[in-house]
Amino acid sequence: MTDVVLGAGKTNRKTDRPQRRAAGRGAATGLAVGLVAATLAACGGDDGGGGAGGGEAAGEPWILGTTDKVTSLDPAGAYDLGSWTLMYNTYQTLLTIPAGENEPAGDAAESCEYTDPQTYQCTLREGLTFANGNELTSSDVKFSLERNINIADPNGASGLLASLTDENGELASNAIETPSDTEIIFNLSKPDTTFQFVLTTNAAAIVDEDSYPADSLIEPAQAVGSGPFMIEQYEDGQQAVLTASPEYEGIKEPQSEQVFVQYFQQPAQLKQAVENGDVDVAWRSLSPTDINDLRGTDSVEVVEGEGSEIRYWVWQLGTETGEQAAVRRAAAAIIDREAIAENAYAGTVDPLYSLVPPGFPGHIEAFADEYEGASAEEARQILDEAGVDVPVQLTLGYTPSHYGPNAVDEATELGRQLEDSGLFEVETKSAEWTQYQDLYKEGAYDLFQLGWFPDFLDADNYLAPFLVDGGFYANNYSNPAVNELVATEQAASDPVEREEAFQELQRIVAEEVPLIPSWVGQNLAVTAPGMSGVEETLDPSFIFRFWTVAKEG
Structure with a gap:
């Protein structure tokens, strides 16, 4: 994903080139990044909440400050971290990567498996609903991925779905089958052990086919998903307001009812805001000098994660x-x-x-x-x-x-x-x-x-x-x-x-x-007192999971 998170601290690695500084940080610590099993069964599990859907978040509203930019709130129109951060929290994908893990678990899907090297089959959870009240079915999944491929926006991530296209980059006629409202069969154009991972990304985010045009991008105000939060308000370059969705069914149970994302033009403004208590979490991007200064500030905590x-x-x-x-x-x-x-x-x-x-x-x-x-x-x-x-x-x-x-x-x-x-x-x-x-x-x-x-x-x-x-x-x-x-x-x-x-x-x-x-580099945030769940989401995936974060009342 195109897109600074800066931090200090290094781990040594064995090398026969002592003149170069050790580069053993990033994903090295405790991360086994291997090929996951071909079958994903019992996709459930808990990613920081109290069960699938329906619960009432107890945490106080909190504010995330960032200098990230948002290109689009349409999954077919962005391939950058600023946009994907909002999308991960407002749209569902069939599969997701829980905090601190590196194997897919089910979100919209109840189960997924490879039935052969070129066929991947998923079954949806029952009762999935978009934030606007429309039912989410296999038809929406098919529409969403086909739409991304057909739009092929230059700022989008349709290239991640290449295993659903032919040698000319065109959508294969039988790429996605939907035998029922809950079944999706992906007929891949080539054996692809990474396709299960692609389904965890916003290239495969599920949109409402009754609300999204098939051949063009939506405006930010039109964004609607089935994820743990819904976008209540968005002003480009200024603020996004997200509210926990009562319609969400999945493993991403929000810990807070409302999250504000405040966008800053300059890192110095973000530093001042977190120092003054105007934001509860500062994530991306503070300068190295700012980070080192904040390490010596009693009123905030610099939280480091694997990057x-x-x-x-x-x-x-x-x-x-x-x-x-x-x-x-x-x-x-x-x-x-x-x-x-x-x-x-x-x-x-x-x-x-x-x-x-x-x-x-x-x-x-x-x-x-x-x-x-x-x-x-x-x-x-x-x-x-x-x-x-x-x-x-x-x-x-x-x-x-x-x-x-x-x-x-x-x-x-x-x-x-x-x-x-x-x-x-x-x-x-x-x-x-x-x-x-x-x-x-x-x-x-x-x-x-x-x-x-x-x-x-x-x-x-x-x-x-x-x-x-x-x-x-x-x-x-x-x-x-x-x-x-x-x-x-x-x-x-x-x-x-x-x-x-x-x-x-x-x-x-x-x-x-x-x-x-x-x-x-590594994954890093600065937090005000009373915040929990931030360290858990600072993993090498760089998914900032709003649903794991809570603020004490």
């Missing part, structure tokens, strides 16, 4: 500069991740040498292996051998607020490193998030900054969305061998086979450099 957030730089292969492999490799040889971590983030993040974070099965430090001991001289040799004239003219793009206040510092640091090599002349440009998403796809930048939070906790989610035919960011990269390896690991049930494919994919990325990984 799997990464930051990386993407090459647009559709530009004259980005299409040259030698230019991409030269830049990869120059980048100093240690300096970025220290100078741009005050040491609160760890250098990242692969798309796949440490702790995920199959992780290797591919860029460290490929560019071990690299220098500006070696970068010059790469360019000379390819006949590339220097200095190379390069446009560097970033977005100034979406990824927190230090995005500009990282862009400045990387630009300085490239120019100090004498091999590049860098022009740095920025745009706010909504415009930025269009500009980077249009080729406005040769190299541009993005961030990622996992849609689900598997190495595939750090590879497939980035590498298959240009990825979600449409950077014009395509390699048939990469596509084949992705298909192999998605179809494999043997963990060893999957890990081997993951490792080969990482090696190809380091060699061809369609993008450059930069750093990995």
